[in-house]
Amino acid sequence: MISIKINDREYQVEEGKTILEAAREIGIEIPHYCYHPALSIAGNCRMCLVEVKGMPKPMTACSTRVSDGMEIYTDSKIVKEARKGVLEFILLDHPVDCPICDKSGECKLQDYYFEHSAQKSRYEFPKERHKVEKISKKIYLNPNRCVLCTRCVRFLREVTKTYELTTVERGSHAHIVCVDPESLDNNPWASNIADICPVGALGLNEFRFKKRVWFTKKVKAICQGCAAGCNIYVDVSNRKQLLDGDDDEIVRIHTAENRKLGQFFICDEGRYSYKLYNDKENRVKSPILEGEEINFEKAVEVIRKKSNVRKGVVILSPLHSIEENYAAYLFAREKGFDVFRPSSFRKELPEIALYMEEKKAPNDRMLKLMKLPKVSEIEEIDYDFALFLHNVGKIHSKSEVRILSVLKRATFSVVFEPMLSDFGKSANLVLPAPIFVEEDGCYINNKNLVQHSHKACDYMFNARPLWEFLESDFKSGEEIFVRFAKEQLDKDLNYQKLGTEGFEL
């Protein structure tokens, strides 16, 4: 640790850090475009200029490393003037078409302009105009808005190593081009460039003109695509904004970095998975008893009666949260029922696999840690009562077959799931499960990181958490989580302790 001064206050920071990173950790944000924590340092935007005592000229915070006794000013007259200058330069040839720009509302140029400049441009020459182009099936490029920070170029060079974008030409004619649209089509991480573009130059075709970001609610969640546990932001259209008509629809999933995980990006499969969750048609809207919709109270009563047997089984799910699973587990334990876990699916890894070591279901690790027997070990399948937790997504096909026969042969079977599947169709009672954005839930990823996924919107239709159907005494999912942590992990944990980056087991 060394000591530095930022704006006349003394701080202890780690040696070797850049000024920008050191300041960030302290909570001082230095404006920047080209810096990105997961990419090499380009130092080209010059937005991060700060004053360092003893230096003849302002220094780029993103590339200058702290040294003992360094005195830094992030808001001095020189710095403010430098920022203003850079913003004016960037805006010279910028269309400022914020009203039709999808980045509007989360655009760094917009933000910094209002914060640091807000002056009229002195540029009186015609602006150069280029055509907006779909550079791949997924992505468009609006070169007019580009600030040439080269984040996109570096991402494709350094992270996916696929080199689809590059800068060409010199001086004010310099611009970004796509040299291989086909590769970009097939790059399973390509859509990240729309997230890392600090302005509205790169965007997703799918999101284009679709939604103003301030009409959405943005919540940090855990991607349900696999066991890597990538952090995502889920943007849900806000019910209150009747202007837009649709309620509680997921309009977008995008990256939320988690430095503890070392994860800054998400794969396109995870990003576009939201469409599965928006399928309202197939949603289980109410409890369904033998093909008839019933109400919540009736469903609770049926379960109470039907589960009052000796030989019952509960099959948990690697596709559901700790809260849902543990509620079911406690229910089984109280009744003396058997508990099993299905095998997770195992999918081929994409050619460029950044974070996943194996493709498994998001909460597979929880069930493994509990050392539950697999469904393949179910010997006797004629149960009086069977409950299975199912979700959007897949489990191992062999397990599927096994579970289906257990359900079919049970005297009374219950399936808890959000979308009606073959499981639900073969069960006596189907319970409407929430999808992950409708409730708080925790997951343990393949690196044993326990993470909290946040609730983004209300329960859709008559969906309820499982513990409500099972008449448990819990008042919230968090209570179940606390109990799970204590009993199964021997840890004193709650949502607050998990924080934004999770808890490493």
Add this chain to the structure above:
Amino acid sequence: MSEIVLFKHLIDPEVRNIENYIKLGGYEGLKKAFTMQPDDIIEEVKRSNLRGRGGAGFPTGLKWSFMPKGEGQKYFVCNADEGEPGTFKDRYIMSENPHQLIEGMVIGGYAMGATVGYIYIRGEFEFVAKILQKAIDEAYEKGFLGKNILNSGFDFDLYVHLGAGAYVCGEETGLINSLEGKPGQPRLKPPFPAQYGVFGKPTTVNNVETIACVPDIIKKGADWFLSIGPEKNNGTKIYAVSGHVNNPGVFELPMGTPLREIIYEHAGGIVGGKKLKAVIPGGSSAPVLGPEHLDIPMDFDSLKKVGSMLGSGAIIVMSEDTCMVEAFTRLAKFYAHESCGQCTPCREGTAWLYKILKRIEDREGKKGDIDLILDICGKIMGRTICPLGDAAVMCIKPAVERFRDEFEYHIEHKKCMVENKIPIF
């Protein structure tokens, strides 16, 4: 005639042939170098006060001492890009006296432990590159290049690399990227080339003229070099004089020769006996001077004192018939065109400066344009990745300040102040 160090072709026009070069004492410096320890060579160069002829005047020996000691691939690169407007000196060393550069490269390579050298030469100098290559072939044949040179145990290979014609590739890190086959975009410093240069290995980049000074320094000793030129500004200097003079050309003179002597004696005075209006003393990036500076000694420190610089030593002379608006609009266009486009202030600022100057030149200038230009200059200076942005400012800002009345006149009267102007660029 003063001492000839670099332009040995003035003594023997055929010195580009290795035999003739050897007859004039060529490769003696290399032989002597091999009797010395590498560090002692660096010490000798340090003691000679040799300063970089590429623009910044950085002490060469000191630069060499930044190279890490010990094993590991290191490179010695000769900057033969010669892109600074007004500069045309290195080409003569290479085409007329190439062996002196080659000898300097081997000595430098030995001193720094670099076993590979590159001469990065601008694309337009293809014919010079051919001459160089022929000289390199000769040197290999005679055992001055290649394996175990002169039984010293030292290996050194030398390659000529043609650039593709970009001013910014003369900036040492732009040059290194270009040499590696990448776009000629300067790198962020630190790390400096001595830590992370060509292919990520320690590298030193020196100008042609700088390197060509080395053989004689080693052969005759630092004291001999120190005896030429004023203190801390030693050796001879090649001044390339262009513009409105009767006898434009290149002149090897002792460092510190007064500007007046160079223009009026060596370059034959101003065309048509006209008055001097302005002079750029060190390539277009050196702030412009006026007639009151004629008695200035042309060396690093003296020019720095008056707010300009020796740069490449290229002197551009402008007579009273020069329109400053026209001249500097042309130069502004050069910088805007040559900006690599990487960093915001240079990319946007140089283009904007040119557009404003162009509109003044086209008699469409607006009130306030001059202040706007000066303000933009302030927002570029010191805020870019490489010094090209600064160079543009050092060219334009002093000109606009010094000749503000001419620019104002253009704006106000919508015509040129100079009647019957003679173009300069």
